[in-house]
Amino acid sequence: MLKTSYRGKVREFIVKVSDDEFHTDFGIIDLSVLLEKSPGDSVTSHMGQEFTLQRPRMPDFFNHAKRTGAPMMPKDIGTVIAYTGLNKDDAVLDAGTGSGILAMYLGSIAKHVLSYEVREDFVDVAKQNVLNAGLDNVEIRCGNIVDEISSIEDSFDVVTLDTQDSKDVIPHVRKVLNPGGFLVTYSPFFEQTKDIRKAIDVAGFYDVRTMEFSEREISFSERGTRPATSRVGHTGFITIARV
Numbered sequence: 001m002l003k004t005s006y007r008g009k010v011r012e013f014i015v016k017v018s019d020d021e022f023h024t025d026f027g028i029i030d031l032s033v034l035l036e037k038s039p040g041d042s043v044t045s046h047m048g049q050e051f052t053l054q055r056p057r058m059p060d061f062f063n064h065a066k067r068t069g070a071p072m073m074p075k076d077i078g079t080v081i082a083y084t085g086l087n088k089d090d091a092v093l094d095a096g097t098g099s100g101i102l103a104m105y106l107g108s109i110a111k112h113v114l115s116y117e118v119r120e121d122f123v124d125v126a127k128q129n130v131l132n133a134g135l136d137n138v139e140i141r142c143g144n145i146v147d148e149i150s151s152i153e154d155s156f157d158v159v160t161l162d163t164q165d166s167k168d169v170i171p172h173v174r175k176v177l178n179p180g181g182f183l184v185t186y187s188p189f190f191e192q193t194k195d196i197r198k199a200i201d202v203a204g205f206y207d208v209r210t211m212e213f214s215e216r217e218i219s220f221s222e223r224g225t226r227p228a229t230s231r232v233g234h235t236g237f238i239t240i241a242r243v
Helices: 032-036 058-064 074-085 101-109 120-132 147-151 166-175 190-203
Strands: 001-008 011-015 023-024 027-030 042-044 051-052 091-095 112-117 138-142 156-161 178-187 206-211 216-218 225-227 237-242
Touching: 011 058, 027 032, 058 101, 074 101, 074 178, 074 237, 091 101, 101 112, 101 120, 101 138, 101 156, 112 120, 120 138, 147 166, 156 166, 166 178, 166 190, 178 190, 190 206, 190 237
Parallel strands: 091 112, 091 156, 112 138, 156 178
Antiparallel strands: 001 011, 001 051, 023 027, 042 051, 178 237, 206 237, 216 225
């Protein structure tokens, strides 16, 4: 990733090492020179603007990934990771890929992530986002998880569902979830969440909890300190259950 500052504002660009030229508002950079550089080194555009190299992390890919809709927010993704104890030995089944943001975060930690998305145009975008992130352990398939889950032969430690049909998938989750594994659902509305809870109860999961997490940024100025007027409000309800 290339970082520079202009008029007191930081600008960042995610790039790949290649023989191409990268065009910016601040000039052209020969990307082949990055082969000889390490994080912390600098390069200069043909206009004399200096850029610092740094290794991109998942928040950077969250900010720069192409969107196909509203992705799950970092505050909610962090909850999924924390409450499931996701680790490097885990296999994850994910459904409702969207832009691939959640699958990418999970893939940066887990051993393998298999993600299903019903819309082919979304799949194309998500695959490119995963490729840009350099993740070779995230596999994205086009298909409706409601239909596909019955034919999945692998088993998983965590199953994440961010689809309108989550309640219809839940009866089949136990078949693919390892003992002690976690089911996580994400739903924006109360009605959908109630249907999910009913399906979970019928399926016989335990340690079930539904939560909403708020985020409030603090604004600092000469006038005083207070919660920022622009903030992330309600995003969705997270339900976590275990077998």
